[in-house]
Amino acid sequence: MIDHLGIDVADFDASKAFYDKAMAPLGASLLYTVPLEYTGGAKVGGYGRDRPVFWLQEGKQGEKANQHVAFTARSRTEVDAFHAAALAAGGKDNGAPGLRPHYHPNYYGAFVFDPDGNNVEAVCHDPE
Template sequence: MIDHGGIDVADFEASTAFYDKAIAPLGASLLYMLPLEYTGGAKVGGYGRDRPVFWLQEGNGGQKTHQHVAFTARSRAEVDALHAAAVAAGGKDNGAPGLRPHYHPNYYGAFVFDPDGNNVEAVCHDPE
């Protein structure tokens, strides 16, 4: 149902350095930068596997409240890899990889805070 979304970030370069490493294990990367003439001079870039679906926008010192974004992992190994990559890129652990059966029996997720304090999650819904 959701086609794409994004968050404001305080430091675009720090955030893209974090997300470049954190979501690479999912096969995602920064695919597109909007031309500055269309953004009022703000840096705006889109991440995805085959098209931009997660957008970062420089502006206003980041979000006023912290956001939560969950990335779909194709396997539990991808969840593990995103968590490790995000922590290695400077993210703060907010929940090690593991089953979260209170959501549903096969919910395997991991959580990390990004440089702006947003809760970044990787989740796999497959049974193994």
């Protein structure tokens, strides 16, 4: 069970612009920006629907492996809209919206790479 998750991004402002657009179809937005005096000068912000659960922190990507995160969509239409919004925001396609029956029969997801190369997914598990 995940309460919240954070990823490092190389350029906070570029990632914020991407996630502002990509998260809107999922009903999520930037809810909180941590004051710089509490972060040692790094930009940090949290996205969510009713509370911040997905955090961006400006830092070095370096040689570490990129990360994967999947966001719950409330419908297949939201998955489609997420994918379109993420591509329009500069994301790179990593899997168009569609069923992924190798996970389970109702797994409907879409994948994009964010500006840092992280694999970001929206998924709906409902049958329709």
